[in-house]
Amino acid sequence: MTVSSAHQQQHRLELDSESAERDRADSRFLKQKNGPAPVVGPDFEIVDLFAGCGGLTIGAIEGARRAGRGGGLALAVDNDSAPLSVLKDSLGLPDRCVETADLSDALGPVGSASTSAEQSLFAGIRKGPLLLAGPPCQGHSALNNHTRHDDPRNDLYLAVGRVARILKPTAAIVENVRGVGSDRRSSVARCVSVLEELGYYVSARRIDLATIGVPQRRVRHVLVATKGKTFEWSLPTTRPRDVRWAIEDLVSHAGSTAFDKPSTPTPVNRERMEWLLKNGEFNLPNERRPVCHQSDHSYRSMYGRLRWDAPAQTITSGFGSMGQGRYVHPSKPRTLTPHEAARLQFLPDYMAFESVERRGQLAQMIGNAAPPLLSTILVEALIDQELL
Numbered sequence: 001m002t003v004s005s006a007h008q009q010q011h012r013l014e015l016d017s018e019s020a021e022r023d024r025a026d027s028r029f030l031k032q033k034n035g036p037a038p039v040v041g042p043d044f045e046i047v048d049l050f051a052g053c054g055g056l057t058i059g060a061i062e063g064a065r066r067a068g069r070g071g072g073l074a075l076a077v078d079n080d081s082a083p084l085s086v087l088k089d090s091l092g093l094p095d096r097c098v099e100t101a102d103l104s105d106a107l108g109p110v111g112s113a114s115t116s117a118e119q120s121l122f123a124g125i126r127k128g129p130l131l132l133a134g135p136p137c138q139g140h141s142a143l144n145n146h147t148r149h150d151d152p153r154n155d156l157y158l159a160v161g162r163v164a165r166i167l168k169p170t171a172a173i174v175e176n177v178r179g180v181g182s183d184r185r186s187s188v189a190r191c192v193s194v195l196e197e198l199g200y201y202v203s204a205r206r207i208d209l210a211t212i213g214v215p216q217r218r219v220r221h222v223l224v225a226t227k228g229k230t231f232e233w234s235l236p237t238t239r240p241r242d243v244r245w246a247i248e249d250l251v252s253h254a255g256s257t258a259f260d261k262p263s264t265p266t267p268v269n270r271e272r273m274e275w276l277l278k279n280g281e282f283n284l285p286n287e288r289r290p291v292c293h294q295s296d297h298s299y300r301s302m303y304g305r306l307r308w309d310a311p312a313q314t315i316t317s318g319f320g321s322m323g324q325g326r327y328v329h330p331s332k333p334r335t336l337t338p339h340e341a342a343r344l345q346f347l348p349d350y351m352a353f354e355s356v357e358r359r360g361q362l363a364q365m366i367g368n369a370a371p372p373l374l375s376t377i378l379v380e381a382l383i384d385q386e387l388l
Contacts, residue, residue: 066380107162320336
């Protein structure tokens with residue numbers, strides 16, 4: 001063996017070891033039953049806009065922990081109180097850390113002086129927090145054929161620039177659907193202009209989250225704004241993790257709440273699921289589909305079965321219906337449970353979803369969440385680059 005070959009082999013072994021350790025750490029995080037202990041006097045505070053059930057916050061806290069730092073949630077804002085309650089209970093937070101508010105009403109124009117409503121909303125927050133945001137993405141979604149890329153909700157992306165002007169965050173992470181940059185209202189470009197005027201270095205990437213370890217195909221547009229220098233996108237990658245990695249241990253798990261129960265299929269859909277399993281098929285033939293899906297359909301995954309040995313398709317709020325995508329369990333004649341969908345979204349087991357009784361609420365919270373592993377890796381990188 002030449003010296004060069006030996007060095008290459010040693011490098012591969014080091015990468016394999018690092019990948020194996022990250023795999024173990026991610027698995028522990030995903031399956032842990034108890035949330036992180038609250039950080040007293042955190043190194044940095046977190047403000048999460050359009051927080052939902054807090055996927056970005058939970059990932060950021062984990063990323064800080066892995067980097068030897070302490071991050072604590074100062075404020076999470078959303079217009080729906082139900083997912084905020086899940087976040088609050090999951091992290092054992094006081095009521096003051098979550099606020100139900102419609103940011104389209106609560107925030108003033110981007111360039112104006114701060115209003116009394118804004119001063120009240122952000123009272124007590126130290127300057128220089130980590131700002132997280134996952135603005136509503138329905139107006140950008142490829143599934144929204146009616147108003148795609150030209151929807152007033154897209155302007156909510158500008159909330160990031162407005163809050164950056166008020167709080168002067170040390171760094172900001174904004175996550176959205178892959179097509180957000182194609183918005184005809186130029187919401188991203190306008191937000192970038194505001195951030196750059198405020199002195200931030202802004203960069204963005206489209207990331208297939210499967211490449212960083214999320215066990216589903218989910219491509220997202222991610223923007224990072226930093227002070228002092230531009231963020232370097234040197235993120236660790238891993239071999240795609242499959243459905244088995246995420247949920248095989250839940251096959252025989254029998255919980256008593258809606259979180260662990262699949263939706264009840266219609267008799268005809270139950271028959272379709274059984275046909276897929278009996279015949280070892282993953283795509284339902286046209287003649288077994290509803291008439292409206294037998295021709296001119298472009299979504300082959302609808303009515304399909306997941307594979308144990310491949311990542312899931314993008315998890316949406318429709319994971320309980322086989323007519324919404326490839327959501328039939330790999331080995332059971334049923335669709336995914338909310339628990340299984342949460343695992344595929346990289347939402348850890350300690351999250352307080354079992355307290356949610358309404359299946360529709362669970363589906364919305366889980367399907368709309370940002371997988372925490374994204375912000376975990378980004379926060380680790382920000383700390384490593386001395387940007388946070």
